[in-house]
Amino acid sequence: KSKVVINAAGPWSDEIRGQINAPTRLRKLRGSHLIFSRERLPLKHAVTLLHPKDKRAMFAIPWEGVSLIGTTDLDHKYSLSSGEPFTSAEEIEYILAAGNSTFPSLTLKPEDVISSFSGLRPVINTGIADPSKESRAHVVWDEDGLITITGGKLTTFRIMAEQALSAASKYLRLPFDPSKKIRYFNSLPSVxxxxxxxxxxxxxxxxxxxxxxxxxxxxxxxxxxxxxxxxxxxxxxxxxxxxxxxxxxxxxxxxxxxxxxxxxxxxxxxxxxxxxxxxxxxxxxxxxxxxxxxxxxxxxxxxxxxxxxxxx
Ligand SMILES: Cc1cc2nc3c(=O)[nH]c(=O)nc-3n(C[C@H](O)[C@H](O)[C@H](O)COP(=O)(O)OP(=O)(O)OC[C@H]3O[C@@H](n4cnc5c(N)ncnc54)[C@H](O)[C@@H]3O)c2cc1C
CATH class of the missing domain: 1.10.8.870 (Alpha-glycerophosphate oxidase, cap domain)
Structure with missing residues (x-):
């Protein structure tokens, strides 16, 4: 039996914690996106926008040769084993409304959508009614050697990794020393x-x-x-x-x-x-x-x- 296990399973973290009978603590919030061709939604740079109905911040981004508009922020009511999350008809309507209020001359229609995709944010559940009011801060939990690191943002990956390793350190023979830094990114060839x-x-x-x-x-x-x-x-x-x-x-x-x-x-x-x-x-x-x-x-x-x- 291992002394320590780091659980960095994102939205699946509660499923791993379930293996030691730990109670669920996460709220899975679905964020969906619609993708358009660059011709149909020409963007030179990312645009932040506010949804006309609820004033939530959203974005339109030029991405890998196409353009996308996202996201939503809704409770995902399905179990993870049912399959990959998907964009509901209401979300499609909601995202198109955001696009059309920001770019009214384009009149984006459902037929313009090339594809859709959704992801799940593992957010700590406080039971607050509005999903968008839940904190996006990351957490580190130590439950008898099962270290769960979840929540947070892509942009906080380094500090999250350091905190998870620090929490695991007390179980290890050779403790982790966060003061030792190594370069993550080296310079690249020119374009x-x-x-x-x-x-x-x-x-x-x-x-x-x-x-x-x-x-x-x-x-x-x-x-x-x-x-x-x-x-x-x-x-x-x-x-x-x-x-x-x-x-x-x-x-x-x-x-x-x-x-x-x-x-x-x-x-x-x-x-x-x-x-x-x-x-x-x-x-x-x-x-x-x-x-x-x-x-x-x-x-x-x-x-x-x-x-x-x-x-x-
Ligand atoms: C819709 C949406 C929008 C977001 N927008 C932003 C943003 O604008 N800026 C930002 O900084 N962050 C954003 N995030 C958050 C960002 O995506 C996450 O913070 C980041 O992906 C977390 O990384 P992670 O490695 O902790 O988890 P994940 O990226 O979720 O990775 C978890 C991994 O664990 C694997 N896994 C699950 N179970 C097991 C198992 N039993 N065994 C082995 N592997 C397993 C999964 O396959 C997955 O690869 C967004 C997230 C979503 C869903």
Whole structure:
């Protein structure tokens, strides 16, 4: 038996705590987004906006060759085992209303939505009625050696990690010394040095950082070219299939890269070429690939389509 376990399972943290019979403490708040083509929602930079109905702060962001508007902030009433969270019809209406009040000349319609996606925020439950009034601060709980670190923000990752390790330290033979610092980020090659078209260099450096040149060098013929009108390159599919610990096609297309959300119909038209590149890298048989395509389409229809059907 391990003396200490760090539970950094995000919205699943209560499920892990349940294994030691700890009572639930989290409120899972769903945040949903709609994605539009850059042509339909042209944005030069991120825009903060207030929803016309409840004045909640929202944003419209140029993101990986497309534009997105988000988010909502609602109690997620489903159990995590039911499947991936999805954007409800009410949320679609709410997000479109925010877009149209900020960009009235665009008249955004449901047909303009390329895809949708939702995430769950693990927020400490105080029982307050308005979800948006719950604190977003992170917490560290030590429950008999199960250290849970959750809540917070992407931007607070370093301090969260230090606090989790400090809490774990008392169980360890060699205590953790937070005063010792190492560099997390090193300087990157310049955008110009990569000699890629459009926004691809900036995108690739943002996503792959110091590994960018290795990704480009691993490409076969014509793979350092853009996919559709996106900054993504075919070579990154080879790279993530080879190195991304991909278990399922949805890991590849929705999480390692986001092509399933950036392209219409989950990238259906491009699946044949994606298969040529990725199937050999993944070592999947034809049967496995076909099973994965059918699983991927089901997940897409349930949770990422412009009007997702959810768990019906
Ligand atoms: C809609 C939304 C909008 C947000 N907006 C912002 C923002 O604008 N700015 C900002 O800074 N932050 C934002 N956040 C918060 C940010 O996403 C989180 O703070 C961050 O993702 C937390 O990182 P984490 O590693 O703690 O948890 P997560 O990113 O949730 O990762 C938890 C991981 O644990 C894995 N896991 C679960 N169970 C197990 C298990 N049993 N075994 C192994 N692995 C497991 C999961 O697969 C997952 O990969 C937002 C979050 C959401 C949902």
């Amino acid at each position: 110009e040095s990569l000699k890629l078209a459009g926004d691809s260099a900036l995108y690739m450096l943002g996503r792959y950082g110091e590994e960018t040149e290795q990704v480009l060098n691993a490409a076969l013929k014509n793979e350092n070219l853009q996919i559709a009108n996106l900054p993504n390159l075919w070579s990154e599919l080879r790279w993530v299939a080879r190195n991304g610990a991909v278990e399922h096609l949805d890991d590849l297309l929705l999480r390692r890269v986001r092509l399933g959300m950036q392209l219409p119909a989950g990238g259906d038209e491009l699946l044949p070429r994606i298969r040529v590149i990725c199937q050999p890298e993944l070592g999947w048989s034809d049967k496995k690939w076909e099973q994965e395509e059918s699983r991927y389409r089901q997940i897409y229809t349930r949770a990422y389509a412009p009007t997702p059907i959810g768990f019906k």
